[in-house]
Amino acid sequence: MRFSSVFSWFGVSLQGLRGSGPSSTQDVQPAEITESELTPLAAGLENTEEIEPDYIEExxxxxxxxxxxQDYLPDRGYFASIYPNGETRVYSDHYDDDGQETMLSIYFDEDRQVTSFRNDELRYEKDHDYKxxxxxxxKALCYRQSIDYFAMDWIVMDIFDLHTLEHIEQYRESNLLGIEDDIRLTEKDSYWGIxxxxYxxxxxxxxxxARIDKMIIRRQERWxxxxNYLAxxxxLIMFSFKSFDSRGRDPPATDPAEIRALEVVAAAIGAVDETEAANLKNELGIKPEAGADTLDDFAEAAPEKPDTEPASEDS
Structure with a gap:
């Protein structure tokens, strides 16, 4: 009984195994893959081949x-208006909304070899990459107008910051100088370093x-x-550039050549003052009457004073 059961079990098992054996190739048919099943893969391959990377041209x-x-200044947002009287007005796209307000005035006096700067508002220009x-x-304006800046003997600027004005007042007090006296500094002066x-x-x-051999500071009332504007x-701070002929010597203030040089720079400053005054009168619409030679005659042609007057700027 034990053996028959075993054989019986083996017979069933073997029969089951034989029934589960591999079929002949004639019995197995390959599964058919429809076109719809290939479409997504094929479509994906087609799109991959057709898509090209997009290049954004900066x-x-x-x-x-x-x-x-000539493009150096315009490339950086700066523009200039050049006038026959030697004045050059500079504008910036980053100074005011429309770039129409004068940010700086430069006066090139080639005859007297003096360059004067007025209305320097560069400190109020907005920061930008090409400031x-x-x-x-x-220098860019000199090249644009074919001005030989090597030949300039003087650079004249308006002082606008309170810190420098305080040093001027201290120098006057410590050297017993009057308010109308010029301050003359050379490299030997203790205040030269200050x-x-x-700026x-x-x-x-x-x-x-060239080397700056002296600085002269002058107080000026501009009428x-x-x-009816108050003065x-x-x-002013004036920088003298040592000429080749000076041979390293700083002439004293009483030297005739030094006096003549100061007269020349003073004449250049006076010419700038006249131009600035004429510009303001033109903006105000003031035109002198024919034959008006005196201040009183000229004042009669002026329009009435506005309600608000600019405050006097004294330091």
């Missing part, structure tokens, strides 16, 4: 680095390839004749 923003180029310092603007660290010296020293008190 605009080529070329800006010349050649300061002698230029004053000495770069100066004023040579100012004005740092810019002027980069404008002309606009024919108007504006300004402080």
């Amino acid at each position: 605009p080529y923003d070329f800006k010349t680095t050649d300061i002698t180029s 230029l310092p004053l000495h770069y603007i100066f 004023f040579s660290n100012t 004005y010296y740092q810019q002027a020293s980069r404008m002309i390839p 606009i004749e024919g108007t 504006t008190v300004a402080h």
Whole structure:
């Protein structure tokens, strides 16, 4: 019984195994893959072959680095208006909303070899990637107008910061100078280091390839004749560039050549004052009557004073 059960079990098992054995190739039919089942894969391959990477072409923003180029200033958002009287007005897209307000006035006096800066508002220009310092603007304009900046003997600037004005007052007090007296500084003066660290010296020293041999600071009252405007008190700082003929010597203030040089720069400053006054009168619409030679005659042609007067600026 035990053996028959075993064989019986083996018989069933073997029969089951034989029934589960592999069929002949004639019994197995390959499954058919329909076209619909291939479509997604085929479509994906087709799209992969047709899609090309998208290249975004960035605009080529070329800006010349050649300061002698006529495009140097416009490339950086600066523009200039040149007038026959030697005045050049500078504008910036980053100074006011429409770039129409004068940000800086430069007067090139080639006959007297003096360059004067007025209305310097560069400190109020908004920051941007191509913002230029004053000495770069100066040189670019010289190249644009074919001005030989090597020949300039004087650079004259208005002082506008209170810190420098405080040093001027301290110098006057410590040296017993009156308010109308000029301050004359050479490299031997103890205050030379103070004023040579100012914005004005740092810019002027980069404008002309020569050594600054002296600085002269002058107080000036600017009256606009024919108007009811109060006088504006300004402080000028004048930088003298040592000429080749000086041979390393600083002439004293009493030297005839030195006196003549100061007369020349004073004449250049006076010419700038006249132009600035004429510009203001033109803006105010003031026109002198024929034959009006005196201040009183000229004042009669002036319009009535506005309700609000500009305050006098004294330091």
